[in-house]
Amino acid sequence: MPRRANLTAMAHFAIPAMRDTLKKGVSSVEQRRRIEDLLARLEDPVAIPSCLRELRAIEVLERIDSAEARKIVESLAAGDEIAMVTREARLVLARWEPKY
Amino acid sequence: MRFCRRSGEAPACNRCFNNGKARSGARTSAQSAGSIEAPSGLPCACRACRLGIGARRQRHLAAEWALQVPEENGGVVAARGQRFAVGGEVQGANRAGAANWHRMLASWPFIPRGKRTCAIHETANGPTPGPVRRPQRDSLLGTSPPTAKTLATGCDDTTVSSGTWSAHSAARLALPPRTDAEADKLWQALGNPDGASMEPALWALVRAPERALPLLKQRLQAARSPERLQALIGQLDRAISRSRCRGARI
Numbered sequence: 339m340p341r342r343a344n345l346t347a348m349a350h351f352a353i354p355a356m357r358d359t360l361k362k363g364v365s366s367v368e369q370r371r372r373i374e375d376l377l378a379r380l381e382d383p384v385a386i387p388s389c390l391r392e393l394r395a396i397e398v399l400e401r402i403d404s405a406e407a408r409k410i411v412e413s414l415a416a417g418d419e420i421a422m423v424t425r426e427a428r429l430v431l432a433r434w435e436p437k438y
Numbered sequence: 439m440r441f442c443r444r445s446g447e448a449p450a451c452n453r454c455f456n457n458g459k460a461r462s463g464a465r466t467s468a469q470s471a472g473s474i475e476a477p478s479g480l481p482c483a484c485r486a487c488r489l490g491i492g493a494r495r496q497r498h499l500a501a502e503w504a505l506q507v508p509e510e511n512g513g514v515v516a517a518r519g520q521r522f523a524v525g526g527e528v529q530g531a532n533r534a535g536a537a538n539w540h541r542m543l544a545s546w547p548f549i550p551r552g553k554r555t556c557a558i559h560e561t562a563n564g565p566t567p568g569p570v571r572r573p574q575r576d577s578l579l580g581t582s583p584p585t586a587k588t589l590a591t592g593c594d595d596t597t598v599s600s601g602t603w604s605a606h607s608a609a610r611l612a613l614p615p616r617t618d619a620e621a622d623k624l625w626q627a628l629g630n631p632d633g634a635s636m637e638p639a640l641w642a643l644v645r646a647p648e649r650a651l652p653l654l655k656q657r658l659q660a661a662r663s664p665e666r667l668q669a670l671i672g673q674l675d676r677a678i679s680r681s682r683c684r685g686a687r688i
Binding site for chain 2: 388390391392394395396397398399401402404406407410413414415416417418420421423424
């Protein structure tokens with residue numbers, strides 16, 4: 339089970355990587371079953387409190403909307419694109435851009 | 439059928455229906471961010487409205503929104519990338535559901551021109567943080583991006599309005615943290631799957647940026663793809679293979 343726990347902790351990256359693995363082909367039926375089982379669990383956001391916490395923390399930064407908050411969001415936006423946190427930070431930056 | 443007050447053509451948008459004047463304050467109780475034409479909808483025929491809608495469509499695209507206006511009393515689909523929300527009539531009431539990371543979603547009972555309040559749901563799990571004034575009499579459904587900052591509503595005149603949703607008063611009255619320990623508790627509360635319980639913690643942090651910012655700077659790290667991810671996926675079948683081998687030997 340430690341491998342499952344590790345993959346759950348890396349949910350941001352694990353979901354697309356596991357989908358890729360399924361597409362490319364798996365080495366055994368057992369691996370396919372486990373990957374599908376993990377994917378079903380990880381795709382439910384409530385299953386990963388750390389993800390919820392991070393997304394809400396980014397919302398806190400968005401609502402504070404100060405120079406320091408912007409710096410933190412910019413640093414998060416520089417992360418790996420696969421991660422939900424990175425994508426959310428980029429969306430916040432886009433919303434901060436004056437559009438009107 | 440509604441007719442444009444300017445050109446006499448149908449269908450008219452709400453602006454024309456209201457004699458060319460947008461109903462200020464009626465759109466949403468929160469700050470309004472403008473309205474947009476739905477991609478598949480029929481715009482108002484008059485030139486002024488077409489131009490206006492065109493300008494708003496630009497904003498719509500800039501905000502990465504794609505919304506499809508519902509059929510009257512029917513469902514609505516709001517999509518934003520791969521995230522989407524759907525709504526429809528279920529047991530005599532307009533119910534809404536969302537998938538993926540739309541954090542908030544608005545819905546209201548199917549009582550045309552009745553109550554002017556709608557419920558805001560945390561879409562991850564369903565609790566209702568609080569009611570909000572219904573933006574327009576003809577609105578059918580609203581949804582928002584994951585941060586719940588924007589609320590969009592579809593109307594039967596093919597326009598979609600968006601506005602900024604602010605938390606209900608109970609959440610805004612949350613006491614800001616006075617110590618780092620209190621701020622840490624609020625950080626833990628942010629992971630609460632119950633959206634209604636979490637909301638005061640979020641607003642308490644927003645109200646104390648001097649404590650929230652150092653905390654968030656420390657806790658939030660830019661995501662880096664772990665190198666050993668593929669190795670872990672590859673190992674998913676090994677553990678069970680080893681146990682089978684052991685079983686075969688016995």
